[in-house]
Amino acid sequence: xxxxxxxxxxxxxxxxxxxxxxxxxxxxxxxxxxxxxxxxxxxxxxxxxxxxxxxxxxxxxxxxxxxxxxxxxxxxxxxxxxxxxxxxxxxxxxxxxxxxxxxxxxxxxxxxxxxxxxxxxxxxxxxxxxxxxxxxxxxxxxxxxxxxxxxxxxxxxxxxxxxxxxxxxxxxxxxxxxxxxxxxxxxxxxxxxxxxxxxxxxxxxxxxxxxxxxxxxxxxxxxxxxxxxxxxxxxxxxxxxxxxxxxxxxxxxxxxxxxxxxxxxxxxxxxxxxxxxxxxxxxxxxxxxxxxxxxxxxxxxxxxxxxxxxxxxxxxxxxxxxxxxxxxxxxxxxxxxxxxxxxxxxxxxxxxxxxxxxxxxxxxxxxxxxxxxxxxxxxxxxxxxxxxxxxxxxxxxxxxxxxxxxxxxxxxxxxxxxxxxxxxxxxxxxxxxxxxxxxxxxxxxxxxxxxxxxxxxxxxxxxxxxxxxxxxxxxxxxxxxxxxxxxxxxxxxxxxxxxxxxxxxxxxxxxxxxxxxxxxxxxxxxxxxxxxxxxxxxxxxxxxxxxxxxxxxxxxxxxxxxxxxxxxxxxxxxxxxxxxxxxxxxxxxxxxxxxxxxxxxxxxxxxxxxxxxxxxxxxxxxxxxxxxxxxxxxxxxxxxxxxxxxxxxxxxxxxxxxxxxxxxxxxxxxxxxxxxxxxxxxxxxxxxxxxxxxxxxxxxxxxxxxxxxxxxxxxxxxxxxxxxxxxxxxxxxxxxxxxxxxxxxxxxxxxxxxxxxxxxxxxxxxxxxxxxxxxxxxxxxxxxxxxxxxxxxxxxxxxxxxxxxxxxxxxxxxxxx
Amino acid sequence: xxxxxxxxxxxxxxxxxxxxxxxxxxxxxxxxxxxxxxxxxxxxxxxxxxxxxxxxxxxxxxxxxxxxxxxxxxxxxxxxxxxxxxxxxxxxxxxxxxxxxxxxxxxxxxxxxxxxxxxxxxxxxxxxxxxxxxxxxxxxxxxxxxxxxxxxxxxxxxxxxxxxxxx
Ligand code: FES
Ligand code: FES
Numbered sequence: 001x002x003x004x005x006x007x008x009x010x011x012x013x014x015x016x017x018x019x020x021x022x023x024x025x026x027x028x029x030x031x032x033x034x035x036x037x038x039x040x041x042x043x044x045x046x047x048x049x050x051x052x053x054x055x056x057x058x059x060x061x062x063x064x065x066x067x068x069x070x071x072x073x074x075x076x077x078x079x080x081x082x083x084x085x086x087x088x089x090x091x092x093x094x095x096x097x098x099x100x101x102x103x104x105x106x107x108x109x110x111x112x113x114x115x116x117x118x119x120x121x122x123x124x125x126x127x128x129x130x131x132x133x134x135x136x137x138x139x140x141x142x143x144x145x146x147x148x149x150x151x152x153x154x155x156x157x158x159x160x161x162x163x164x165x166x167x168x169x170x171x172x173x174x175x176x177x178x179x180x181x182x183x184x185x186x187x188x189x190x191x192x193x194x195x196x197x198x199x200x201x202x203x204x205x206x207x208x209x210x211x212x213x214x215x216x217x218x219x220x221x222x223x224x225x226x227x228x229x230x231x232x233x234x235x236x237x238x239x240x241x242x243x244x245x246x247x248x249x250x251x252x253x254x255x256x257x258x259x260x261x262x263x264x265x266x267x268x269x270x271x272x273x274x275x276x277x278x279x280x281x282x283x284x285x286x287x288x289x290x291x292x293x294x295x296x297x298x299x300x301x302x303x304x305x306x307x308x309x310x311x312x313x314x315x316x317x318x319x320x321x322x323x324x325x326x327x328x329x330x331x332x333x334x335x336x337x338x339x340x341x342x343x344x345x346x347x348x349x350x351x352x353x354x355x356x357x358x359x360x361x362x363x364x365x366x367x368x369x370x371x372x373x374x375x376x377x378x379x380x381x382x383x384x385x386x387x388x389x390x391x392x393x394x395x396x397x398x399x400x401x402x403x404x405x406x407x408x409x410x411x412x413x414x415x416x417x418x419x420x421x422x423x424x425x426x427x428x429x430x431x432x433x434x435x436x437x438x439x440x441x442x443x444x445x446x447x448x449x450x451x452x453x454x455x456x457x458x459x460x461x462x463x464x465x466x467x468x469x470x471x472x473x474x475x476x477x478x479x480x481x482x483x484x485x486x487x488x489x490x491x492x493x494x495x496x497x498x499x500x501x502x503x504x505x506x507x508x509x510x511x512x513x514x515x516x517x518x519x520x521x522x523x524x525x526x527x528x529x530x531x532x533x534x535x536x537x538x539x540x541x542x543x544x545x546x547x548x549x550x551x552x553x554x555x556x557x558x559x560x561x562x563x564x565x566x567x568x569x570x571x572x573x574x575x576x577x578x579x580x581x582x583x584x585x586x587x588x589x590x591x592x593x594x595x596x597x598x599x600x601x602x603x604x605x606x607x608x609x610x611x612x613x614x615x616x617x618x619x620x621x622x623x624x625x626x627x628x629x630x631x632x633x634x635x636x637x638x639x640x641x642x643x644x645x646x647x648x649x650x651x652x653x654x655x656x657x658x659x660x661x662x663x664x665x666x667x668x669x670x671x672x673x674x675x676x677x678x679x680x681x682x683x684x685x686x687x688x689x690x691x692x693x694x695x696x697x698x699x700x701x702x703x704x705x706x707x708x709x710x711x712x713x714x715x716x717x718x719x720x721x722x723x724x725x726x727x728x729x730x731x732x733x734x735x736x737x738x739x740x741x742x743x744x745x746x747x748x749x750x751x752x753x754x755x756x757x758x759x760x761x762x763x764x765x766x767x768x769x770x771x772x773x774x775x776x777x778x779x780x781x782x783x784x785x786x787x788x789x790x791x792x793x794x795x796x797x798x799x800x801x802x803x804x805x806x807x808x809x810x811x812x813x814x815x816x817x
Numbered sequence: 818x819x820x821x822x823x824x825x826x827x828x829x830x831x832x833x834x835x836x837x838x839x840x841x842x843x844x845x846x847x848x849x850x851x852x853x854x855x856x857x858x859x860x861x862x863x864x865x866x867x868x869x870x871x872x873x874x875x876x877x878x879x880x881x882x883x884x885x886x887x888x889x890x891x892x893x894x895x896x897x898x899x900x901x902x903x904x905x906x907x908x909x910x911x912x913x914x915x916x917x918x919x920x921x922x923x924x925x926x927x928x929x930x931x932x933x934x935x936x937x938x939x940x941x942x943x944x945x946x947x948x949x950x951x952x953x954x955x956x957x958x959x960x961x962x963x964x965x966x967x968x969x970x971x972x973x974x975x976x977x978x979x980x981x982x983x984x
Contacts, residue, residue, distance in 0.1 A: 208954050702914050709956075
């Protein structure tokens with residue numbers, strides 16, 4: 001497809017300059033209940049008659065289930081039911097699955113016939129308390145016949161590897177190569193081809209609260225009500241109803257606040273299905289809440305796990321022409337989201353650089369591990385890391401300044417279509433870089449670095465410039481298939497605004513549950529901006545799926561942009577009615593009125609005015625004062641659809657627009673490496689982000705720090721380690737190391753604001769940025785600290801043993817010289 | 818299983834509960850006493866979301882049996898605010914956005930409470946080191962540190978005013 005036949009972009013907007021609430025760091029309206037310990041999380045919920053479920057997990061990575069004896073468990077005190085995987089397969093259909101071939105890698109809430117990873121559930125007990133349920137788990141006898149496990153993704157793809165799913169006939173769940181632009185020419189004409197092999201090991205979101213659900217099946221009506229902290233419930237509702245074999249209109253999913261998610265509670269359907277199945281079986285409400293070991297071993301939300309072979313085509317002056325990426329991803333035992341993680345990477349695969357071609361080959365390997373789900377970045381953070389390591393290596397090989405090499409390749413004209421077809425709506429990468437150089441005191445640190453080196457100390461500076469896509473379109477999940485049979489999905493988000501008789505405003509949100517973001521504050525600020533009220537006076541309601549409006553839920557940093565669009569639309573409808581009412585009350589022509597400070601008044605005659613409360617009380621109580629066709633009340637809704645997404649071309653040489661609102665950031669950590677111990681510590685850390693117009697700067701800064709802390713974990717500490725037999729060695733916080741306050745440095749943060757031309761106020765999404773940048777930046781910093789010793793680390797996390805091994809290897813290589 | 822009578826004074830109110838010896842303090846607080854502020858993040862003593870004060874010192878209520886604290890004075894997050902008025906720590910956590918999802922917050926507040934009560938003139942470095950006992954997966958600790966320092970300064974000077982404007 002050429003640029004000329006692209007579908008038209010949405011109209012370019014002008015943004016109002018004098019904002020009152022949008023752009024202010026106000027106290028979050030969500031917080032008082034959490035500060036008082038009254039969060040109302042799923043574990044806080046009790047319902048009369050509620051029972052508790054606990055799941056028996058497989059100790060084997062790969063084994064045939066030859067038999068399960070539950071007789072003793074069933075007779076144990078307080079036990080109401082024991083359901084084995086075989087029985088569960090009768091009660092429920094497979095779980096919602098977007099994998100390439102679900103019939104051949106079928107995923108169920110409990111394992112049937114064989115277990116495929118350590119931690120996979122084999123049976124569930126329902127009892128009067130969690131204590132009694134766990135007692136009974138210990139009485140279940142499972143006869144396992146162990147099978148050889150396959151743990152390494154590349155070995156999994158070799159002939160003769162043990163098969164994770166016999167029906168699939170191989171461990172390759174998916175393979176495809178895409179070419180965008182003239183790859184052959186760019187590589188043929190390149191002065192230098194930089195190559196590398198890189199390895200990113202798996203970590204995960206690991207919010208401090210696990211996933212859970214309280215389900216209540218009513219046999220009288222056939223209706224199932226599920227309270228859960230799993231997000232995106234309006235999206236998965238239909239699919240969970242299918243799994244439960246009930247009509248979708250008999251399933252009501254209601255959100256409760258989630259104690260963190262970072263992707264890992266998106267679409268977490270298994271706990272709801274287990275609780276629902278148990279409740280239907282025993283006829284009472286049932287809570288299933290994962291404990292930490294359940295969550296670490298069996299959450300279905302481990303993060304990316306990739307091997308990369310990459311080539312970068314570069315000219316001697318530093319111009320990057322193209323990139324050729326060959327990646328094998330270890331998906332674990334199932335593949336619920338298909339290779340959507342790579343769709344995500346393709347949204348910003350070239351980073352901020354104006355290269356002209358991309359080759360992308362992905363192979364999805366199945367292994368005996370817990371499966372992948374979502375983790376902040378959804379696979380694009382891995383691409384950022386890979387690309388920045390390559391760019392950094394190019395700078396070293398060409399002996400160019402790494403900052404200048406990056407700057408030389410910046411995209412400067414917007415909107416810009418990258419080779420894959422996605423658009424970058426706006427940006428100013430030079431401005432962000434300049435700000436970061438200043439904020440980080442880059443020049444001073446280069447001098448410090450040189451001084452330290454004379455003393456034998458290894459200081460490294462890790463400047464990276466990378467992208468932060470926002471507002472995804474679901475095409476990234478299906479453009480992999482030539483005949484997906486789907487047009488672009490509209491992925492709406494909805495808001496209802498209600499003005500009561502006193503002028504008080506209540507906003508109802510659909511599917512956008514709370515997980516540590518601030519949907520209430522953000523919507524309250526946007527409403528306050530429209531209606532000139534105090535955001536803390538706006539009431540927010542979360543609607544369950546029943547009686548809900550079309551909605552999709554969070555993911556891919558879409559919430560703020562989508563809810564802003566919905567608030568704007570609902571406001572327009574309400575103001576139109578209020579204007580007409582005010583005109584009637586003031587006996588004026590609507591054209592002569594203007595909205596000023598929370599009411600309508602006659603232009604130039606401010607005393608001739610009706611406040612929103614004046615109008616609302618009339619519309620609520622005195623409808624007969626108005627024309628026949630006006631109804632009582634002042635309430636309206638807006639279903640806001642994805643504002644900018646287009647179809648991929650039939651031949652997939654252009655994937656269309658699927659992640660249009662492109663943020664950008666520059667991170668500059670300064671680290672010191674201890675050569676003796678292999679430990680890495682921070683001397684400074686600066687981060688500049690551009691996520692368009694800010695709504696609540698302090699909230700965004702909080703996400704940047706928090707995301708960076710997670711990125712530090714990914715870069716240095718966190719890993720789900722499976723040994724050669726598939727045993728999970730890190731199944732508690734004792735060995736899966738989440739950074740504490742001592743590992744996370746103080747960040748210097750600055751924002752740059754390049755508004756999006758296509759969204760309300762120019763907002764872009766920005767919740768994932770910290771983690772999308774930090775691993776890349778820290779790896780570059782460590783390599784910068786050790787380059788003079790010939791050390792280059794190409795594997796994350798950079799644990800002390802990995803780093804020591806790299807240092808030793810370089811030492812012996814030098815010794816040989 | 819045999820049950821034991823345990824008498825606890827929680828946030829100034831004394832209650833007696835009958836519990837199995839294996840019942841964890843956090844479960845007694847949450848289930849028997851209806852105080853769901855202490856959270857369960859790991860149940861193996863690492864994360865600190867279950868932190869409460871026992872006779873003024875922070876403990877992990879997930880690795881403490883209720884029978885071990887018979888007769889003790891326990892303080893939980895529910896005891897921090899004075900009616901409608903938030904404790905300075907709560908107020909500063911709110912002002913500085915020292916929380917995102919709120920799940921670590923009760924434990925973090927109680928640990929912070931111990932820190933500032935023990936050392937009113939605590940330094941920023943000491944606050945960081947002190948709260949390293951508790952994990953937070955959302956905030957990266959910086960704004961928590963801001964909040965604890967601000968609250969400590971406020972409590973030290975006896976002022977009830979919020980310390981400052983936001984970033
Ligand atoms: S729940 Fe007690 S330390 Fe984690
Ligand atoms: S605020 Fe979420 S864990 Fe601390």
